[in-house]
Amino acid sequence: MKIRLNKTVAAVASSALVLLAVPASGIAGASTMMAKPTYVIGYEGPLSGGNAQLGINMKWGVQLAIANANASGKLPFNLQAAWYDDQGSGTLSPAQAQSAVANNKLVAMVGPAFSGATRAAEPFYANAGIATVSPSATAAALATGISNNNFMRVVYGDDVQGAADAKFLVKTHGASSVLTIDDGSFYGAGLAQVVNTAAKADGATVTSNSLPQTSNCGGVASSTEYTSAATQIAAANPKAVFYGGYYCDLGLLLGALSQTSYSGIIMSGDGSESSSLISGTTPASAANGVWLSAAGGGSSAFTGKLETQFKAISHGVKSSTALYSTQAYDAANMIITSMSKIKWSKSLELNRIAIKDQLHMTTYKGVTGTLKFQSNGNLAGSGAGQVNFYQVVSGVITAKGHN
């Protein structure tokens, strides 16, 4: 009986402790939650598909920015990231944008990453008042073709990049004849067109061709198109070939060109600036000598502690080889800075709009330079017009200065 009584007392005491403990921790949790609400910064870009590496680079940059912001303890809110994989496709991006808009904690977006995906997704973000700060959508028309002021980017447009590339080919390397090829994408066709026009203005004879993205790289055209295209390029033998498109298809074109006698200059823009260009080219040596450009503005690499932190996230990949990781980091930090300056309300929509408006007033000194947006979302930073050049040397993308 005594034993039974003791057991009963123990059970009652334990239950009481549990009952006391639950509200106590609940209250403590609630007080923390009230003190620090959680907001979500989304990222939309290709996290899978033929051109995923560029998108993954940017994801790492966003992860780093959010981790550091949370670790600083200075912000009146906690941050979470949400990932929206559009595979770089304008067909898939609207669904991803709608999913982001429906996230009731999401207040701003880094991205979309690719220009075609951006064009297709922007109406959804614009309707919801969500600011989109792209680390890499460079198509010139994005800043001029969208009336709503929610689109911003921390890179220069292809009007800057294409003109610099044309000058690099025609003036620096003396290419008197240039063939521009585009992949039929919004980004690739736009960039190739800028190079086409600028190269003509610089005095070169320019011809153009279009080779749509293939089913090996997320498109629908047959990869066999490169075999005959390479034959034609070799026969025409232009002094330089400029490819407007992404690294996956460029790798296939380079492989086909390596089987011909063509020995002129080959150049492409930021969409091809990825180490996956080399690993995706057969033979890999066919990528050697190819020139690449990126209108990233200032520095394209982290240093010191930031680089160490970045490599912990990227599993050892250096930021200097992860194009747009620093731009994504700066884009996320511009959003975080703006978030820290607004007056928060209970309305999700008003908060989203306030962040968007604040971004237009924010000047931020980031890794890539001092960043401020023009009213159309284009960058007006201190490194205006800087385009960095790279060349594949012995299988490694090597920085070769800027314009």
Next chain:
Amino acid sequence: MSGFFSYFTSHFATLGHEFWPLLVGGLATGFIYSMVAIGYTMVYGVLRLINFAHSEVFMSGGFASFFLTKWLVGSGTPSAWQSVLYVVLGVMVGGLAGAAIAALVERVAYRPLRRRKAPKLAYLISAIGASYFLFNLAAKEFGRINFAMSPPFVNHALFQFANAPVEMLDVITLVVGLLMLFGLDRLVSKSKLGRSIRAVAQDAETASLMGVNIDRTIAVTFLLGGFLGGAAGYLFGLKFGVVYTMGFTPALKAFTAAVLGGIGNLRGALIGGLLLGVVESLSVAFVNGAYIDVVSFGVLVLVLLVRPTGILGESLGRAA
């Protein structure tokens, strides 16, 4: 009008200069189309159905041979005899993987429906379902990027044909394609197994009454078509790499080639594939690359307008 005339004269001049290299490239592509088209045409021959999962048979062959080649070659440089051995192994493993997947598709997506005497539309949806299942599974398991395949040989030009350099990979594609297509043609036209296939293609019910095992014959038809499709996946992968979506467009082209040559007709598939490959290749000299498919499918429509059953007609039995 003069502008129109000068456009074509200038492009004919371009074509004259590039004709032989474009022809060689087109023939190499055409052999790949033909090998895939065989799979479509054989299944159509015996079942009067289009196997829409054949694109994933092609993809499976590409991936199997990719992993084999990666394991065999690594970062080393094979000797001459190793190169020959590795290519043969690549073709065999690609072919066997294609055959295995084709047999699986037949067993899972076709046979149960056939036993239930399902309507034709059910087979179509079942095959499309199998196709989506397989390529999404490949994407999940292997990743969604294009993997470059290091060839187990140096792909240099072996000789000149007219003014066209003919490379090692072109020669391998032509030799493998010819051997397989010739071997299959002989098998179907001369062997007992071939007689069974032709009998089922002509009249399955009568063939069954004459002692032909219908299930077995259909399964073997899938296996044979799958072997050629898988081997074609290897040859395609050597040039363009492998990725989970690699089958989509080449298979669509191969299906076009099968219809062009006469669906259900083995030699028609060969002729249709070669014709499509060459037309595609030569059209680059005339039009912007973006219009290649417009030209190719324009030719298909024109041919079908003149010969609605394709170049050689429909029957597997008659042509073989």
